[in-house]
Amino acid sequence: MKEWDGRFPRSLYEEIVAHARSVFPEECCGLVAGDRNGRPVRVIPMENSLHSPVRYQMEPREQFQVQKSLRSEGLEMWAIYHSHPVTEPVPSATDIRLAFYPDLIYLLTSLKDTPPLLRSFRIRDGHVEEAPLTLTDGIA
């Protein structure tokens, strides 16, 4: 995957926020697919199998199926997103512990603020590094 320049389509941001609102007060979660140039192109809402306001988990089998069908379209898993319904959009200790994909972007939104913030992070070996994100209009 090529290095990401931080540009993120506003339309995808709006889909993530709509998903977060639709399951409030539970956390939402899902995937963002990227193209071969490492640009985010599609939001894929997933079920939070824990139905929790403080934790999220995607069904591994469902996630595997999504990845498989993305590959058949020439896309790949680019980010994992989830929401914090009432707290800051930064990774929790649990989020960091359960971040198994050092090459993915971790997107976090929070409904605490209006408009909701969306922040992006890389999480590698327990280290969190924010990757600046800029919302863009139209095609990224």
Ligand SMILES: [Zn+2]
């Ligand atoms: Zn979290």
